[in-house]
Amino acid sequence: MNLFSFKNLSLRTRLLVTMGVVFIPLVVVAIGSGIFLQHAAEQFNRLTEQPVYKLQTTSRLQNQIRSAHALVNNYASTQRYVLREQFKSEAQATENAFVEILAKPFLGPQEYTLLANARREWQDSVVLANRIFTSTAPKAALYQMDQSVNQIMFTLDQIYDAYYSEISAQRSQINEAESRFLLIIAAAIGFGLVSAVAGAMWLARSVLVPLREFEKGMTHFTNDNLTYRLDLNHNDEIGRLARDFNTMAESLMEHKTQLEELSSRDGLTGLYNRREFEDRLREETQRARRYGKSLSVIILDIDHFKNVNDRYGHQAGDETLIAVADLIRLSARPMDAVCRYGGEELAVILPETDASGAAILAERIRASVAESLTITPQGVEIQVTVSIGFAAFPQDGDTGPGLVKAADEALYAAKQEGRNLVRSH
Incomplete structure (x- = not known):
């Protein structure tokens, strides 16, 4: 035998x-x-x-x-x-x-x-x-x-x-x-x-x-390594257990991936949420510092968004927010992280992008939003604009919170100067 x-x-x-x-x-x-x-x-x-x-x-x-x-x-x-x-x-x-x-x-x-x-x-x-x-x-x-x-x-x-x-x-x-x-x-x-x-x-x-x-x-x-698989091709009880083990691992891996994806996304817009924004910004800041790479952050706010909710209802406001999020996603690169920062505030992390590159993208986003219309399910046409502020690493801030603060100050300046503007720190 x-x-x-x-x-x-x-x-x-x-x-x-x-x-x-x-x-x-x-x-x-x-x-x-x-x-x-x-x-x-x-x-x-x-x-x-x-x-x-x-x-x-x-x-x-x-x-x-x-x-x-x-x-x-x-x-x-x-x-x-x-x-x-x-x-x-x-x-x-x-x-x-x-x-x-x-x-x-x-x-x-x-x-x-x-x-x-x-x-x-x-x-x-x-x-x-x-x-x-x-x-x-x-x-x-x-x-x-x-x-x-x-x-x-x-x-x-x-x-x-x-x-x-x-x-x-x-x-x-x-x-x-x-x-x-x-x-x-x-x-x-x-x-x-x-x-x-x-x-x-x-x-x-x-x-x-x-x-x-x-x-x-x-x-x-x-x-927590769910990618490991048992390589046992026996036809006995142990072989059957190994196949069941691998099947269970596949199922757990799928569920884990789904949960991670759900935990990092905003439920309304599908963009990355605030927690994912902070995690990615911290990682990108560390990478930029280590390898001497450029990094920029854009923060934008929908102008007079409260008036949209008050006049057309919160459902129309949600449709408007989703439409603006889609326009930003289309304007950004695949490597950029588009996030919902909070309320009607959105943010974009731009790896390997200096201030001039951030200014170009910010202006493209501002123009595309200003030229677009949101049509609600009731047929109402809504046009909004956005105010945008951006900051670049390391001149405007050498940490994640520092970049956010600088971009937020630039956003405030854009609103103070009349809205529908792009301003740098």
Whole structure:
């Protein structure tokens, strides 16, 4: 019975089969255990010497890569040139470690291929690091290097698995050697012991490995990572549980996405709400400060909106507000965040936009609103205008609240000067 077909049996059948092959040798195992114990220990030490060396070398390699990666991240934050020299030293040490382990003759084909792939990824990472050291550390380069280092770590983890598989294979060799030694004493005892070991390994690998996958999945769920999926294609009870687990994860992911979307949107206009505005403004301000990017904020108010509500009713006022929101959304870029700031006040966050760009967009919004009509379901035509104020980072404010305050002051000036105007801080 091969491992694949054994894993397709039910857990109950597997347990019964394994118990059958385990209990038979237990009666006679004690007879030969003392004879071959020392011999088996010597074989194990000899066979595991090379895997232990490879494990230690790979662990050292991972630590050097982490250290070098940390130097690049520190440089991106502090711009200290001494970190470049330290990185060169760490990078050379890492390359030397790759060369050392790849030169060993006892590497298997799979191990050699994985190490060679990891080395090429590391060399690509060194190129990205040099690009970061010779520039202002763009976010794209930092992100690419992070992804590359993560791929290297993943590859080295695969090598660990290959090493452990090698150790398991060597243990099997030891078991076979022990069985051959026992056959000298009694062929029946040796056969029974091999059967017991094989059955225990089959059961452990077919049950414990999937259970570890479930444990990893629950850990990801605990950390609010609902994108993780179990990769268990068994036809037994565990396989069915894994499919149910993945189905549940998909459903939870959809519900979470829907809830996040609902919590960030204004119910009337569909624009981002005040909380989302503040969160995005804080993020964009931090990004602009870190990378030296431009950032502007527009705040606008519908002129005499109270008169619209008083004259035509609140339903007509809602229709007017929705129409103005749609006009702003059409005028803005996909990367801009259009928000309902409060009441009839709307706001737009403009990443990578300076004061002149904000002025152009603000005037386009003002003109499109002034030239448009809102027709209510009752056929009433309503025309409104907007007053707009804008502010740019960092000259008008170097924080999110500072930008909002400056744009609000500009909006107040536009209203004081007659409305239907655009004013800067």
